[in-house]
Amino acid sequence: MNIQPDAVRERGDGTVGKALDVLDRVSAFGRPVRFSELLETAPFPKATLYRLVQTLTSQGMLRFDADRGTYAPGMRLVRMAHAAWAQSSLAPIARDHLDGLSAVVGETVHLAQLDGGQVLYVDKRNAARPVRMYSEAGKIGPAYCTGVGKAMLAYLPESVLDKVLVQQSWHRFTDTTLTDADAMRTEILAIRAAGFALDREEHEPGIHCIALPILSATGQVMGALSVTSSTDRGTLTEMERYLPQMRLAVEKISGDMRDWRFPDQREG
Template sequence: MTKSGHSDGTVGKALEVLDAVAAYGRPVRFKELLADGAYPKATLYRLLQTLTNQNMLSFDAESGYYTLGGRLIRLAHAAWQAGSLGPLARPHIDALSLRLGETVHLAQLDDGQVLYIDKRNATRPIPMYSDAGKIGPGYCTGVGKAMLAFLPDSERTVALAKQSYYRHTEHTLTTPEALEAELAEIRQTGISFDREEHEPQIICVAVPILGQGLRPLGALSVTTTTLRHSLDDLEALAPDLKACATAIARDADPWVSPTESRTVSA
């Protein structure tokens, strides 16, 4: 739990505590949050009490554990339904994964990083970091680079400044200049790769889902391991990915611009 630097008062602090509880991926005790966090004991206790009163967190007095609350889960479900490509894209990624027999990811950008919206596992699943709901880096993932490449110039500059450029593997791009050069190539080809940049032996091919004005709504990837396939194998799947992305973008048009769509249909 780290301070964001924003002056968002109590609301911002409470959201940071929610993020911290969620990051554990399991029930968590007060002493863990205190040890790992940035807030004094009294402040943390007050924030947890408020979140619990609002059912954003749940507290088991007998065990002393905090977990995510029912209200937060309902809000998350509503956000997935109304605020993500997930429901619209589901039939398309289902069909694509079934046809290819490989792992398919659906992602959107979240403050310059990758938010994994949905995932379909391969016929033979591969252990990897990316699961629905997780946040991944933008600069060293196929879906991240596919979306960053098509951001408007001013937004891309801001997004690139938010990347950590941490070297996860020997293949990771670690400077804005190297990343920008690759993004320029991605804008030409419409295809992005993860060349074992985030996890050893994990590779992928990705394409952006582009809305009106070629603005990235999200991205799709097919992910596998170097033990099974090569980058050339994955590149051969790019036409399937692009066709799927086009279909999702077409279905997403009313979702992206509901007012305009209602006007046209009327």
């Protein structure tokens, strides 16, 4: 799970912050969860956690299965998530362009946005011959070792980049994972020079990708798009043949979002 136990207490967001933390924790399990499991990871006393869970359940944000004794996201939360996807995500605007790119390249296509210091996958198209990998729409991933994450980091304003780099875990997933901010800054210079980012099996062994940032007319980072494949299908150099089609898709997405009111991400 990508939840930091002390995050809520450090922010001092009160009851609302605690409730949101509980929702994050339930969602992060990826399956119905028992109260005892939540209690093991939550930074709250048992009585406080129980009160929060009961309130969230009564409000429809959580659903309780009495037969199994488990909690899962409720339908009210699902409706809110759908509305957020439609109003605050690039996915509805990019949908047709992802379809077109996927049909041309025949490989997995990802659309992602930054969520604080992490990557949120907002849409995905599977390859003609799907490859098993971590990423799915709605999942959170690290920014420093994914193609989409690196593409977005490279075009952030320096003040925002400083804040985002501090938030990275720098966990070594593979032998090629970058594990400190200095290495990432060197990589960022290379990305800016090339105009695209590469994931050299940095998050998952055998999985690599090429990625482009999606920028607004003023250069603000709005998201990123990537084409992902397995190493047994070809090299990253060979995958660069997809760049013209990728750039065309990015241009079309950028053009379509000109009149769209998108949440301001300049503060990271």
